Amino acid sequence: MVNAHQVGKVPLSSMGANHPMISARRYFEEPAAYLLSQGGPSPARLVVDCSQNTQRKIEGSDAELDVEFDPDEYEFGRLAATLERRQVIEFAAVGLALLFLPNLADGQVTEVVQVNGRTDYWVNGRERLLEVSGTQDPSRLRTRHTEKVVQGGENPRRRPYFVSVSSFVDRRSIFSFHEVP
Amino acid sequence: MTLMELLQSDAALREVMTEKNAAILEADMLKSRGDLPGAIRQYRRAGELEYQIFRYLEDTGLPDAALINLISAASCWYEAEELLAARRAAHEALERCGSNERLAESCAQLLAKIERALSFSRAGEGMAPVPEPVKA
Numbered sequence: 001m002v003n004a005h006q007v008g009k010v011p012l013s014s015m016g017a018n019h020p021m022i023s024a025r026r027y028f029e030e031p032a033a034y035l036l037s038q039g040g041p042s043p044a045r046l047v048v049d050c051s052q053n054t055q056r057k058i059e060g061s062d063a064e065l066d067v068e069f070d071p072d073e074y075e076f077g078r079l080a081a082t083l084e085r086r087q088v089i090e091f092a093a094v095g096l097a098l099l100f101l102p103n104l105a106d107g108q109v110t111e112v113v114q115v116n117g118r119t120d121y122w123v124n125g126r127e128r129l130l131e132v133s134g135t136q137d138p139s140r141l142r143t144r145h146t147e148k149v150v151q152g153g154e155n156p157r158r159r160p161y162f163v164s165v166s167s168f169v170d171r172r173s174i175f176s177f178h179e180v181p
Numbered sequence: 182m183t184l185m186e187l188l189q190s191d192a193a194l195r196e197v198m199t200e201k202n203a204a205i206l207e208a209d210m211l212k213s214r215g216d217l218p219g220a221i222r223q224y225r226r227a228g229e230l231e232y233q234i235f236r237y238l239e240d241t242g243l244p245d246a247a248l249i250n251l252i253s254a255a256s257c258w259y260e261a262e263e264l265l266a267a268r269r270a271a272h273e274a275l276e277r278c279g280s281n282e283r284l285a286e287s288c289a290q291l292l293a294k295i296e297r298a299l300s301f302s303r304a305g306e307g308m309a310p311v312p313e314p315v316k317a
Binding site: 023026027082083084087091112114115126127154156157 | 201284
């Protein structure tokens with residue numbers, strides 16, 4: 001990508017300090033490192049489409065992050081043995097969203113709540129919601145993003161929301177921001 | 182005052198909310214790993230903490246913010262199979278939804294799920310203890 005904004009090196013472990021209220025490292029760092037490590041060594045270059053992120057603090061509509069991680073810090077074997085693949089993808093996708101929020105917008109996840117069997121992530125108090133999804137199928141990235149935008153628009157809290165959808169095979173993501181219609 | 186401003190100035194609330202977040206995430210992780218007894222314990226704890234936060238935010242003059250925690254308390258207690266506590270919280274939440282039709286619909290759906298589960302269980306079991314308020 002020619003005109004992408006270079007965010008530079010971003011340690012995966014930074015999610016802990018950036019989101020101190022949600023034990024981010026405990027739940028989301030290892031799954032993210034696991035899937036990123038399957039695409040090659042550290043750092044993993046992520047290309048993020050930010051064209052619909054009106055909250056962005058970067059120039060341009062795309063961003064590149066070089067995510068640093070140390071595979072020796074984790075127990076990937078235990079992770080793979082105790083979680084189904086789709087669950088690893090789900091947790092890992094949240095992990096990448098936790099990297100995007102402070103680096104591509106001014107967001108900190110401050111609260112996790114349960115609503116009718118689903119987990120909602122609140123950003124900056126109750127200012128914004130975060131919708132997250134992940135996929136192993138690159139051809140599904142845009143469709144999945146569209147689905148999550150629709151889902152976010154139907155949120156009963158009627159708050160503006162971020163959507164973060166990541167494809168781990170080709171290390172591409174879409175990170176966007178939306179007002180409730 | 183917004184919830185974010187309150188969080189920045191109120192260390193006690195920050196601490197309780199962080200503990201509650203951890204309980205929900207731990208419960209989700211345990212459920213994903215198939216450890217249902219462990220998940221139930223965490224959801225029960227999360228429900229108690231959500232209710233504490235609800236009471237505290239309401240007393241602090243943030244009823245709209247508090248309502249989200251009340252709904253989450255009902256949802257956590259439902260997951261913890263504390264159905265009577267879940268029903269009580271869901272009823273309280275529904276009464277507070279006011280003109281927010283989407284939120285009311287979401288509460289009504291949760292309440293219907295709880296009532297269905299209650300109809301398959303013996304009434305009177307699984308009542309959660311009355312939570313203590315957050316100390317500022």
